[in-house]
Amino acid sequence: MSGRTNATRLSPEEGVKSFQEIESTLTPVQATIEASRCLICENPPCNIGCPAGIDIRGFIRKIRFNNPWGGIRVLREANILSGVCGRVCPTEALCEEECRSQVLTEPINIAALQRYLIDLERERGPRKRSPAAQREEKVAIIGAGPAGLAAANELALLGYSVTVFEGSAQPGGAMVSAIPSFKLPDDIVEYEIDQIKKLGVQFKLDTPLSEKLTIDDLFEQGYEAVFLAVGLQKPFALGIEGEDLEGVYTALDVLAEATGQRSSQPVKIGKRVVIIGGGSVAMTAACSAVRMGAERTTVVCLEAPDEMPAFAEDVLLAWEEGVQFITRARALRFLGDGQGQVAGIEGVHIEWKQSGSFVPENAVDLEGSGFTIPCDTVIVAIGQGPDENAIKQFQGLKTNPRGYLLVDEETLMTSRPGVFAGGDILHNPASRTVVQAVAYGKQAAQSIHQY
Ligand SMILES: Cc1cc2nc3c(=O)[nH]c(=O)nc-3n(C[C@H](O)[C@H](O)[C@H](O)COP(=O)(O)OP(=O)(O)OC[C@H]3O[C@@H](n4cnc5c(N)ncnc54)[C@H](O)[C@@H]3O)c2cc1C
Ligand code: SF4
Numbered sequence: 001m002s003g004r005t006n007a008t009r010l011s012p013e014e015g016v017k018s019f020q021e022i023e024s025t026l027t028p029v030q031a032t033i034e035a036s037r038c039l040i041c042e043n044p045p046c047n048i049g050c051p052a053g054i055d056i057r058g059f060i061r062k063i064r065f066n067n068p069w070g071g072i073r074v075l076r077e078a079n080i081l082s083g084v085c086g087r088v089c090p091t092e093a094l095c096e097e098e099c100r101s102q103v104l105t106e107p108i109n110i111a112a113l114q115r116y117l118i119d120l121e122r123e124r125g126p127r128k129r130s131p132a133a134q135r136e137e138k139v140a141i142i143g144a145g146p147a148g149l150a151a152a153n154e155l156a157l158l159g160y161s162v163t164v165f166e167g168s169a170q171p172g173g174a175m176v177s178a179i180p181s182f183k184l185p186d187d188i189v190e191y192e193i194d195q196i197k198k199l200g201v202q203f204k205l206d207t208p209l210s211e212k213l214t215i216d217d218l219f220e221q222g223y224e225a226v227f228l229a230v231g232l233q234k235p236f237a238l239g240i241e242g243e244d245l246e247g248v249y250t251a252l253d254v255l256a257e258a259t260g261q262r263s264s265q266p267v268k269i270g271k272r273v274v275i276i277g278g279g280s281v282a283m284t285a286a287c288s289a290v291r292m293g294a295e296r297t298t299v300v301c302l303e304a305p306d307e308m309p310a311f312a313e314d315v316l317l318a319w320e321e322g323v324q325f326i327t328r329a330r331a332l333r334f335l336g337d338g339q340g341q342v343a344g345i346e347g348v349h350i351e352w353k354q355s356g357s358f359v360p361e362n363a364v365d366l367e368g369s370g371f372t373i374p375c376d377t378v379i380v381a382i383g384q385g386p387d388e389n390a391i392k393q394f395q396g397l398k399t400n401p402r403g404y405l406l407v408d409e410e411t412l413m414t415s416r417p418g419v420f421a422g423g424d425i426l427h428n429p430a431s432r433t434v435v436q437a438v439a440y441g442k443q444a445a446q447s448i449h450q451y
Contacts, residue, residue, distance in 0.1 A: 004106040005034040007115075012320040016290045019181045019258070022317075023087075026109075031116040035063035037101055038108050045098035046110060051431070051439035052079040052150075056095055056110055063113060069127070071117045076129070080153040080195060081146055083122070083188045084175055085435050086115030090311040094435070122191055131199050132159035139448055140165060140223040142209045145173020146434045147229035147423025149196055150441025151448075156199035158449055163223075164201060167208030170261070173231055174424075175434060178255040178281070180288050186259075209393045215419060216395065225448045228394070228405065228414070228421040229441065232432075234387035238276065238380055242334025247342035251277070251285040251381035258288040270376030271295045274345050275323075276331050277381035278303045283314035285379045286323045298324040298373060300331055300347055307358050326371070330363060334378055344374040386425060400427055411447040412440065418451065420444045 007026050009015075015022050026034065038060045046056040055074050062071035075082040089095075091111045099107035121127075139155050141148045144166035152162045170176055172189045197203070207213065209230070218226050235250035237243055249267055257267040269292040275282050278301030289297050299318065301308060304327050308315060319325070329349045337343035349369035353362050386403035398406040398415035404427035405414055412420045422440030424432050 002033070002037065002105070004037075004109050005030045005112070006109060007112050012322070015182065016287075016321050019288075019291055021185050022182050025119045026112050026116045028116075031063055031113055032066075034109050034113055035060045037105070038064065039100055039104075041100050045100065046095040046108070049095040049097055050078075051094070051433075051436050052085070052442070053439070054078040054082070054095075054114075059117065060108065060110070060113055063117065068117060068120055072121045072127075075114060075117055076195075079435070079438055080150060081175075081192050081434060081438055082114055083118035083192055084146070084184060085438070086111050086118055087184050087188065088175075088179060088433075089435050090313065090433060092312060126195060129157070129195070129199065131157050134161070135159040137161070137224045138163065138222055139225045139227065140218045141227045141229060143167070143173065143229035143231060143423070144171035144193075144203065144205075145229060145231050145423060146175060146437035147231075147441040147444075148173070148227065149193065150438040151227050151229065151422070151445045152201045152441075153196045153199065154442050154445030155448060156196065156201045158445070160448075162201045164203050165207045165209060165213065166203060166205050167230075168261075169206055171203055171205065173437075177259055177261045178252060178284075180255065180258045180284065180291075182287065182291065183284070210389075214393065214395060215416070219418070224418065225451055226419045227441075227444050227448065228419065228425060229423045229437070229444075230386075230390050231424045232384035232386060233390065234385050235380070236383045236385060238331060238382060240331060240333050242336060242342065243380070245334055245336050245342040245378075246340050247376055248334055248378045248380065251275075251281050251379055252384065254285050254288060254292075254379050255281075258292065268377075269293055272373075272375040273297045273377040273379065274331075274373055274375045275299045275379045275381055276345075277301055277383075278308040278310060278327075279381065279383065280310040280314045281383075282379075282381035283310045283318045283323075285381050286318045287321055289377070289379065290321050290323065294377070296324070297322070298326060298375075300326045300329050300345070300373070302328065302330055302350060302360065302363055303358050304328050309358075326373075329371070330360070330365075332370075335372070342376065342378055344372055345378060346370065346372050384424075390425075397421075402427070411450075412444045413447060413451075420447060 044057040059071040059074040096107040273294040335344040350363040391403040405421040423437040
């Protein structure tokens, strides 16, 4: 039994030179070899592991029996962002986790096979998709991230007239404003959004839900349902001394710069960069800083390597690209150079009061373990939450104390009839991924259809 087939990748030395995509697409021969390893299992666990509900066994089987268009159809029926997910899905924690092929050798490279099919579709041109007969009802979607896009796609296929109101100048949400092109090139996102536009979905860009366009206004304009998919736009702050110094940025600002979007402040990455945080956003910011000219990049995070919330693949990439890690540690304050510019961080090592809980409140400083790291840039990457402006626009919809929308789990309807919500704006920190947002979008579309 042969092992897993991986696509070729840029070496770390090549990768860090630019934002060029690191991984390439499998060749037809490689894809056929990899698909041939699939055991075509009864009750396949891979299918259960896919939040978007892709029949994974089904599309792999189509590759194996030389029916790529059949495979593409299987993917497109379940996930309009299949090309994106083939690049960014943390498959090791989803479909591949229980893949039975690992009993013999290694799990099937499901993401690479998915990506192979969608890249083939891009090369040859997509097949036309026909929506159901046009219905009279109009639906408004707020936010053009993966949750909003997936809902728009499903509702348009069901025949609804769909308008997506997006606050920024470009659709795509975090896929275009935060995930850099070395992981996900913009043209992949644009290509999949084009498939949605072809169904007749209207996009109103630079048109946020605001005092000028409220949920009430949308109902008055004749929309019969509203789907809120505004994501999390407010970066958390540490609240420590020196956070307002020049050269201290949020990860979202750095990633906006890295993806060519508008950042809330001009970003200048120096030679010695410290990133605070142990999640995938921190790892992505670290790899971006390396590409933006940093010569020494250090991650400081509370967790030990096996406790970090980042996906293993993201940690591995940062490590391969020369990022240093100071783990089980926290920043105490940022030091200035006397002229308002950050010049270093002061930190301390920690241990956990109780095992198994990796939250700041459970950390206790280890006496005598203080350290200083000289640097000219600090990137704070400790998570995002709902921003106050978004919460104001919810017009009294029920939220939890931190502003996350509360919904009926089955229907995703909020406390106001006809208003649904999904994606990152629901409090589900364990599964903030593109594919989970797609799953929410599909679920909301079905609920709106039943409504
Ligand atoms: C740096 C980074 C790296 C990531 N890497 C990965 C990865 O590798 N794999 C993965 O699966 N996931 C990754 N994620 C997570 C993933 O991108 C999110 O879980 C997903 O995008 C959430 O989708 P969403 O539609 O809920 O929100 P978003 O993608 O945030 O989209 C929300 C949209 O709503 C718009 N909006 C906000 N307020 C308003 C308003 N008032 N009116 C109108 N529009 C509004 C925003 O402009 C945005 O376009 C990453 C996230 C970040 C930040
Ligand atoms: S679990 Fe693995 S081996 Fe079984 S059908 Fe799915 S991909 Fe193939």
